[in-house]
Amino acid sequence: MRRHRHSVLLTAATLTAALLLGGSSAQASSTVGTGTGWTGLSQCVQPELATYLCGELTVRLDRSDPRSKTLDLPVLVAGNPEADRTMLMLTGDPGQPGPSLAPRVLQAFEGIKNDYRIVMLDQRGTGANALNCPELQNERGGADLRVPSRAAVLACAATLGADREHYATTDSVADYEDLRRALKVDRWAVNGVSYGTYTAQRYAAAHRSRVTHLVLDSVVPVDSFHAELAETFGEFARVLRDVCTTPGRNCPGDPAADLASVLQRDPALGPRLLEMVTMMSYADPARFLFAPEALHAAAAGDNTRLRDLLALVDRFSQAPASQYSQGIQASTLCLDVDFPWGGAQSAEQSRARKADKAVNRLTPAQLWPFNAATARGNGLMVMCEYWPKVKDREVHRLSLVGVNALLLHGERDLGTPLVWAREAHRDIPGSQLVVVPDGGHSLQVGGAGTVRQTVTEFLLR
Incomplete structure (x- = not known):
């Protein structure tokens, strides 16, 4: 994401060597890296996970300091524990846990369960050991575009x-590599969803000789991502209009034009509408509930249905830190994302001025059907503008040469818009992009059987 801090060379060629796996499925407790420990695997104790194996990886919070405190990362192994192939499955946002989602996520991999052992983990700052910032969690819940208060952001920091400087993607990538060593895996497939696609690409770039297959579902590009989000606004117009072409769906007008009309009358509503329409793409990509109708009525001056829909989004967005940590959202994204003011250690007093200047350069055509208030005031931009400066780190020039990649994307996904998938596809020559008509976010878990079959065939070849 941090385009001004690193450049990623993305080319692809199919790797022909087979996956090799050493050691048994339950290793003895051992040290696998500096300050790192591994418990080995045994039957999971949680009743809902009793059919899986569980372990715990211990890593240093600060890998440069041998005196740093340690973090315990729960690990779950499913599929065939004795299989010769292994797949690391990465959840998203950032903020989602891993093992607790296994019963829902792993149903997508019935086609490979005999050929692969499938590994999930709680990335640092998530799950049972989630970073918990009560005020920020209460304000944002499970939403990644909700605008927080300055007080809640500063209280979290x-x-x-x-410690908040040690939750960048770079830290997670190092944790994955320690896990690979702990499991005694020579090479593995890496499968990421949403933000998990970003960490998956970063891992593959840093350790490309260790990756046999790369599956990217609902893609966040490693480059060309900006906090203003203006490069995605045109996708909202396209998707809203596309929803209205669904058989049996009779929209009362042009929902994109209606959205623009609402914002002409109330420009400050932009960030809320951006969040609302995004959440509709998660919850109901086929119909977007009654969003087109609510926008049409609001454009005509009746906000009743729009208020109801915004209230529904508020209820839908509630989540505890163990399910979606806003502490890790802030800690990771404010280190990783490309902001107009520069890196995380930029002077706080200059951020607003630089953000205003960047947004003022955007044309009405670039912003439509949203507006400058949306680009300037979306939740990501605001949260990280308030986030106090913290030591930043350079990410060196990376390469994905030799990575065999499959990209999956829903045509109606607005959480990670299709423009991002097309950008990533262009940046990985030789990769395969599968776009699912009418599809939404996280296609492997929520999508059709044809998607799962495509992934199965890719992973087994």
Whole structure:
């Protein structure tokens, strides 16, 4: 994401060597890296996970300091524990856990369960050991575009203190590599969903000789991502109009034009409408509930249905830190994303000025059907503008040469818009992009059987 800090060379060629796996499915407790420990695997104790194997990886919070405190990352292994092939499955956002989602996520991999052992983990700062910032969690819940208050953001930063600089994607990538060593895996497939696609690409770029297959579902590009989000606004117009072409769906007008009309009358509503329409793409990509009708009525001056829909989004967005940590959202995204003011250690007093300047350069055509208030005031931009400066790190020039990649994307996904998938596809020559008509977010879990069959065939070849 941080285009001004690193450049990623993305080319692809199919790897022909077979996956090799050493050691048994339950290793003895051992040290696998500096300050890192591994419990080995045994039957999971949680009743809902009793059919899986569980372990715990211990890593240093600060890998440069041997005196740093450690973090315990729960690990779950499913599929065939004795299989010669292994797949690392990465969840998203950032903020989602891993093992607790296994019963829902792993149903997508029935086609490979005999040929692969499938590994999930709680990435640092998530799950049972999630970074918990009560005020920020209460305000944002499970939403990644909700606009937070300055007080909640500053309270979270104060709670985490200097530790918050150790939750960048770079840290997670190092954790994955420690896990590979702990499992005694020579090479593995890596499968990511949403933000998990970003970490998957970063891992593959840093350790490309260790990756046999790369599956990217609902893609976040490693480059060309900007906090203003204006490059995605045209996708909202396209998708809203496309929803209205669904058989049996009779929209009362042009929902994109209606959205623009609402914002002409109430420009400050932009960030809320951006969040609302995005959440509709998660919850109901086939119909978007009654969003087109609500926007049409609001454009005519009746906000009743729009208020109801915004209230529904509020209820839908509630989530505890163990399910979606807003502490890790802030800690990771404010380190990783490309902001107009520069990196995480940029002077706080200059951020607003630089953000205003960047948004003022955007044309009405680039912003439509949203507006400048949406680009300037979306939840990501606001949260990280308030986030106190913290030590940043360079990400060196990386390459994905030799990675065999399959990209999956829903045509109606607005959480990670299709423009991002097309950008990533262009940046990985030789990759395969599968676009699912009418599809939404996270296609492997929520999509059709044809998607799962495509992934199965890719992973087994």
